[in-house]
Amino acid sequence: MNVRVTVNGRAYEREVEPRLTLADFLRDELGLYGTHVGCEEGACGACTVLLDGRSARSCLLFAVQADGSEITTVEGLATAEGHLHPLQLAFRAHHGLQCGFCTPGVLLAAYELLSERRNLTDAEIRDGVSGVLCRCTGYQGIVDAVRAADREWER
């Protein structure tokens, strides 16, 4: 089936099988390997992307469902010149990642959270990123990074 999507501002068109997940579409069809695939059944949240501005697990969507949508992946956060997004700078400064496998999902969950609300409590930050599991037990650094980005990222 034909799928047309805009990913990180660029239009793509591909012919795919209906059973292809959006996660596999982004990686295998578009070569955007920043979206990581962990559990493939919605538990880990590593594959979280923004679909029309809202976070969603790309393993729990078929690519054909995204036809006509705008998608943001982790590759879309930094500028084309390679300048990191303020949220990414905060993660670097506050040790918000260790192995980095969950980081794309955490960043996009945090991006949605901070796009909607500011001056968050730690409980709100924890709830906002609770959909993405980190197996390095690095949650404190993640919370520190999101708290800092809440202050430092000027929209």
Added chain:
Amino acid sequence: MKPAPFEYAAPRSLEEALALLAEHGLDAKALAGGQSLLPLLHRRRLRPRLVVDLNRIAGLDHIRMDGGMLALGALVRQSTAERSDLVHEISPLMYEVLPGLGDVGIRNRGTVVGNLVYADWGAQPCAVAVTLDAMLCIEGAQGKRALGAVGFFLGQRRVSLEPDELVSELRIPAPRPRTGHAWVQVADRHGDLPIVGAAAVVTLGPDGACAAARLVFSGVVGVPFDAAGTVGLLAGEQPSGELFAAAGERAAADADPVSDGRASAGYRRRLVRVLGERALALAAERAA
């Protein structure tokens, strides 16, 4: 894991979707939010030949009042309902449980109706639908029917829905005046399905006594457990700690909980007693 191959259809109208389901029967599966369906497809627990994507159908995502009831269309996302002032006003109990379902990413896709259709025995909205005497509007190629939530739930992940039928809308009655609602639960982790959850509704009369009360639990047996024995015990009585403790005892005595890997029947019975008491006390406090 990857799903087995299937054909995909994205009908533009409910009639078209129902015609596809009628034609393909058990070989077809409807897709709304997909947060329950896709894991089942990935694990190949389900291998439909046709997936009927409902998301392109216009007019199924409404939240509105209709005949004195709150009407939620089949495509209303959980995250949309949890931000709705109308849901807050008319169904504070549903409003209270929605932010506890999974996490933001799940709720951005998952629908309120889909949660009911997949009917996990621990799921908060299923117990809430029974507590509030919600109605499900069910449409099939043969016509429409309306069913109360009590009759809809048949067992763990089993509901009264034929392969050629869809739930098009959930309808929740508006609360009576001087009514309080409460949900309390115990779960392993934040966002997990609760082991046991308790929904309570208490309506106070002009004299401050309980005019009506309802206590329903998730995670006790395969369908929401309606602790009906507590209704007579509470009716006409003045709210008090002793009264609600007695009601919790009664609910626990009437419960016949399941044991599984997460909790024993004995622990679940204890949760029924404690959570039932707390839910009633909180609902009564909010009603006052």
